[in-house]
Amino acid sequence: MTVDAVVFGYSRMDGVSLLLIKRKYDPFKGSWAIPGGFVLDDESLEDAVERELQEETGLRINYLEQLYTFGKPERDPRSRIVSVAYFGLVKSTQFQKLRATTDAEEAAWFTFKKLPKLAFDHKKILNVSIERLRGKITYQPIGFELLDKKFPFSDLEHLYGSLLGRPIDRRNFKKKVMSMGILDELDEKAKSTGAGRPGSLFQFNKATYDRLLKNGMHFEI
Amino acid sequence: MTVDAVVFGYSRMDGVSLLLIKRKYDPFKGSWAIPGGFVLDDESLEDAVERELQEETGLRINYLEQLYTFGKPERDPRSRIVSVAYFGLVKSTQFQKLRATTDAEEAAWFTFKKLPKLAFDHKKILNVSIERLRGKITYQPIGFELLDKKFPFSDLEHLYGSLLGRPIDRRNFKKKVMSMGILDELDEKAKSTGAGRPGSLFQFNKATYDRLLKNGMHFEI
DNA sequence: GTTAATTGTGTACATATAACGCAAATATAA
DNA sequence: TTATATTTGCGTTATATGTACACAATTAAC
Structure with a gap:
């Protein structure tokens, strides 16, 4: 065993x-x-x-x-x-x-x-596992468990993109995730990582998620 | 073990x-x-x-x-x-x-x-199992495994209703299931079970389902 | 032949998803 | 300092999907 x-x-x-x-x-x-x-x-x-x-x-x-x-x-x-x-x-x-x-x-x-x-x-075992991760990430917010507590939105976007193996429309993705109300936008900005405009940091709000879940809310991306 | x-x-x-x-x-x-x-x-x-x-x-x-x-x-x-x-x-x-x-x-x-x-x-164990059955029946056509090979549509409807624990609109349900193309309507009629008008018999078409699945189709009820 | 039970069908409306382009903020290189 | 490349951030429109809802047809039993 x-x-x-x-x-x-x-x-x-x-x-x-x-x-x-x-x-x-x-x-x-x-x-x-x-x-x-x-x-x-x-x-x-x-x-x-x-x-x-x-x-x-x-x-x-x-x-x-x-x-x-x-x-x-x-x-x-x-x-x-x-x-x-x-x-x-x-x-x-x-x-x-x-x-x-x-x-x-x-x-x-x-x-x-x-x-x-x-x-x-x-x-x-690995194959079963990847399949499970891919499947689960679309209907349970486990992606956040892989990110830091605070993260720029692009991290979430890239995580989903690479995991699902298909391009993600940033605008629709953000609209959807934000409309669920389980992401808090913080006042801090991410520190620059080389090039481009730094974005806000976000944080998963587990308390809100649990409350919504109890009320029968249906998470899906 | x-x-x-x-x-x-x-x-x-x-x-x-x-x-x-x-x-x-x-x-x-x-x-x-x-x-x-x-x-x-x-x-x-x-x-x-x-x-x-x-x-x-x-x-x-x-x-x-x-x-x-x-x-x-x-x-x-x-x-x-x-x-x-x-x-x-x-x-x-x-x-x-x-x-x-x-x-x-x-x-x-x-x-x-x-x-x-x-x-x-x-x-x-039973509780976990019921939860799984409830969850799975909405995104995999395992309900057919519980019915006879040929069944009246109302059997499927009642099965889903009782399993999901909520009323099902027969018209919308039928529209959806039939639009997937995985149910064949047979020429036979069900033999009467007491009262009411007998309906056609239906049959799950696994070959079609497998083909659709391979092409990335997404079953959901 | 009347009643009760069941099957079978269509349309209008609301909601959700998908497609799409451009301006603002920053770092780096010229 | 200016130009360029890179990344963030936002809104509208078209399409598809889901939801709500009512009545006629067929049968068995009385």
Whole structure:
């Protein structure tokens, strides 16, 4: 009985990225793999995920949700091992932390375009996970879990664009998101990132979202 | 490691119903419970579900999908047992079969309004399952899996009405479903069920649905 | 043949989505 | 300092979709 955690991060530079670790032990020693490990007898599945992630990558995840349970008898060469996969999101601040220290370490971020070969059936787990993320982001506001607490609107726009894999009309997108009333526009301006006009910072208003949700509101992008 | 199967059925009389078994052994001997049992070492999770269902109820399910994995350490009084819950749908023909033979047996159908107290954390599993069924039926045509191969349109209408728990405008509903082109209207008429004008029979066209899906069509009711 | 139950159909209105272009603010290079 | 490239920010119109709503036709039972 193991748990695996498919963890996504986001940065303006690279877009959406995946957290992987390099395995220290056989089987698949030296291969890149999704972080995870065995569940202890007295801990819940969620606790196991958070513990393994902490041990292997030092990261604190921001959002965690059960993805799927993989149980084909032959999926692990050692013996019958059933794995409950979770999928998690981290704030882009955390993303940068790991990034600065792990180039030569055992944990690193990978963009979808530069994925290494993965151990076990982790490629399949990843595919299910990407599909879920893509699907979910259109009807639950989980995109915010990938951004900083305060972010320029363009971050949100680029996140959705890269995740959905299709161009987004900025005007219609903004109109829609703002009309839901779950984004607060702050007085601060983003600090310039090179070229162009700096925009306002925005912040997700979870309290408002929860209230709307309770009243039967239907989020959809 | 166990699997559990939350199986739904539908009949014109009772609407949507849930399949339960009466436990023969401790713990919870004599209680009603969701069918399920231990996974054998060399079988997949899906195989385990189908085997257990066959053993305990004799039913063949028509649609099976993994629901959620429940792993709280204290959920089973015997020891740490993780259970992968599936959710399944059976055709209303099958529904009637079981119904005719099991009144005094160990397996039976229950409407949501007349549910007995359930063993283990099965009430929680059921709740997750109902939520999933409700949510899914609006964006995937799984409702057909509960009906006969051929059915009068009113069956579909009643199924959606009772499942979504809100009245459905027959004209708008029919307009929408028919405009998707995934329902074929047959030449046969339904045989009368007591009173009223008999309507045409309809049939789900899975081939068309798959084709539309591949072309990026978006099912939603 | 009268009644009660059910099926079957169309139109007008409101709402939501999609398409589209240009001006303002900033950094950098000339 | 001026020109250029880059990014933000905004509003209108056309189209599509969803919603509300009423009455005639067919059958079984009485």
